[in-house]
Amino acid sequence: xxxxxxxxxxxxxxxxxxxxxxxxxxxxxxxxxxxxxxxxxxxxxxxxxxxxxxxxxxxxxxxxxxxxxxxxxxxxxxxxxxxxxxxxxxxxxxxxxxxxxxxxxxxxxxxxxxxxxxxxxxxxxxxxxxxxxxxxxxxxxxxxxxxxxxxxxxxxxxxxxxxxxxxxxxxxxxxxxxxxxxxxxxxxxxxxxxxxxxxxxxxxxxxxxxxxxxxxxxxxxxxxxxxxxxxxxxxxxxxxxxxxxxxxxxxxxxxxxxxxxxxxxxxxxxxxxxxxxxxxxxxxxxxxxxxxxxxxxxxxxxxxxxxxxxxxxxxxxxxxxxxxxxxxxxxxxxxxxxxxxxxxxxxxxxxxxxxxxxxxxxxxxxxxxxxxxxxxxxxxxxxxxxxxxxxxxxxxxxxxxxxxxxxxxxxxxxxxxxxxxx
RNA sequence: GUGUCCAUAGUUCAGUUUGGUUAGAACGCCAGGUUGUGGCCCUGGAGGUCGUGGGUUCAAGUCCCACUGGACACCCCA
Numbered sequence: 001x002x003x004x005x006x007x008x009x010x011x012x013x014x015x016x017x018x019x020x021x022x023x024x025x026x027x028x029x030x031x032x033x034x035x036x037x038x039x040x041x042x043x044x045x046x047x048x049x050x051x052x053x054x055x056x057x058x059x060x061x062x063x064x065x066x067x068x069x070x071x072x073x074x075x076x077x078x079x080x081x082x083x084x085x086x087x088x089x090x091x092x093x094x095x096x097x098x099x100x101x102x103x104x105x106x107x108x109x110x111x112x113x114x115x116x117x118x119x120x121x122x123x124x125x126x127x128x129x130x131x132x133x134x135x136x137x138x139x140x141x142x143x144x145x146x147x148x149x150x151x152x153x154x155x156x157x158x159x160x161x162x163x164x165x166x167x168x169x170x171x172x173x174x175x176x177x178x179x180x181x182x183x184x185x186x187x188x189x190x191x192x193x194x195x196x197x198x199x200x201x202x203x204x205x206x207x208x209x210x211x212x213x214x215x216x217x218x219x220x221x222x223x224x225x226x227x228x229x230x231x232x233x234x235x236x237x238x239x240x241x242x243x244x245x246x247x248x249x250x251x252x253x254x255x256x257x258x259x260x261x262x263x264x265x266x267x268x269x270x271x272x273x274x275x276x277x278x279x280x281x282x283x284x285x286x287x288x289x290x291x292x293x294x295x296x297x298x299x300x301x302x303x304x305x306x307x308x309x310x311x312x313x314x315x316x317x318x319x320x321x322x323x324x325x326x327x328x329x330x331x332x333x334x335x336x337x338x339x340x341x342x343x344x345x346x347x348x349x350x351x352x353x354x355x356x357x358x359x360x361x362x363x364x365x366x367x368x369x370x371x372x373x374x375x376x377x378x379x380x381x382x383x384x385x386x387x388x389x390x391x392x393x394x395x396x397x398x399x400x401x402x403x404x405x406x407x408x409x410x411x412x413x414x415x416x417x418x419x420x421x422x
Numbered sequence: 423g424u425g426u427c428c429a430u431a432g433u434u435c436a437g438u439u440u441g442g443u444u445a446g447a448a449c450g451c452c453a454g455g456u457u458g459u460g461g462c463c464c465u466g467g468a469g470g471u472c473g474u475g476g477g478u479u480c481a482a483g484u485c486c487c488a489c490u491g492g493a494c495a496c497c498c499c500a
Contacts, residue, residue, distance in 0.1 A: 059498050306500030334458045373460035
């Protein structure tokens with residue numbers, strides 16, 4: 001075969017896209033109930049916009065972005081995540097000037113050049129929400145509740161909410177020193193990866209999957225125990241709000257988010273039914289980002305969640321979209337006269353709201369019946385020249401096998417009577 | 423970027439260990455059995471550069487190498 005979809009990208013064919021549409025619809029309905037409005041941003045942006053907001057040293061920026069130079073010499077990047085773009089749009093369109101708290105959601109494709117594996121693709125899809133303009137913990141709680149509600153609404157089971165606070169620009173540097181001092185003492189016994197992390201991002205060592213690392217860091221100091229008064233109060237308040245909302249959570253002092261811009265709240269929603277990449281959603285507060293991108297000092301909080309991973313969990317949990325759409329009417333022709341009538345009538349029935357199918361391959365009546373069966377048509381209307389002369393057609397119920405003659409002039413009414421009307 | 427495993431009809435897979443006629447099955451597809459009627463059944467048919475390229479050999483789907491792609495894991499993340 002000459003052309004193939006490129007590594008880490010794939011086609012979503014009709015059978016599967018039905019499931020996507022169902023999930024997307026469900027997400028949108030929850031988002032709208034929480035009064036979040038949809039934002040759609042361009043597929044690509046200036047590279048510098050992403051690298052500045054996500055962080056030059058993060059894996060995303062350092063080695064995963066799809067970047068290219070366009071014919072005008074501008075350096076562009078396919079969006080690897082959505083928050084940066086949403087904040088850029090928030091600033092550019094002066095959304096903060098119209099109302100103090102702006103609530104936005106999205107469902108969009110993202111691009112990262114990583115090695116594909118279970119639950120990870122190079123083009124993947126995220127849905128998420130951002131609430132921009134308030135620092136109150138009630139907003140963090142709403143964002144978390146919103147994420148959880150999407151899963152509950154789809155009847156997803158076996159997921160847990162893990163919560164942490166990563167502090168702010170005042171308390172985190174102090175804590176980082178404390179942690180580094182602790183880790184330096186056991187440096188030689190850390191895994192190779194973690195020794196590297198010690199230079200780049202010591203917080204990550206707490207999140208290591210290496211058994212030895214886990215043992216070594218069992219008594220390491222955690223950020224949540226070294227928050228400044230403001231961050232500690234915010235974290236406590238968030239937990240109270242979640243209890244108020246009846247949302248179960250576990251505090252996990254080892255959660256570290258991969259992007260530089262997070263402050264205070266960090267959370268993850270983990271599924272037990274996924275492989276190694278088990279995060280369904282992740283998010284948190286980012287009070288410094290809007291200013292970093294050139295806007296006013298504006299606090300914000302949000303989350304991003306993986307569509308593919310959600311679909312994977314649904315498959316595992318055997319959650320399927322409710323039964324298919326319209327009942328289908330198949331128009332079958334026995335001869336040339338019939339074919340002409342069928343073509344004309346199919347258009348007419350479509351306009352009246354009946355889903356129709358007909359033979360476009362010049363096949364025998366038997367083959368048309370087989371096709372109707374394959375398409376799971378509810379009814380077949382069959383005509384031939386002799387019937388047309390009498391203004392009659394045969395209508396067959398494909399479930400019961402029962403067949404009778406009807407007058408052509410009452411066709412739509414007859415179909416509607418059979419319970420298949422629009 | 424690293425590692426392990428994998429690649430044969432549309433699909434799922436035999437065949438590779440031990441190299442040897444025209445590479446098989448099931449399902450699916452097409453047609454006939456029923457000259458105007460689906461499903462079940464019966465009969466027949468179409469469909470494969472054995473991922474690509476090189477090598478070993480009298481002979482390669484089968485052995486060796488490289489590449490490409492896939493699955494899973496690491497890193498990291500949705």
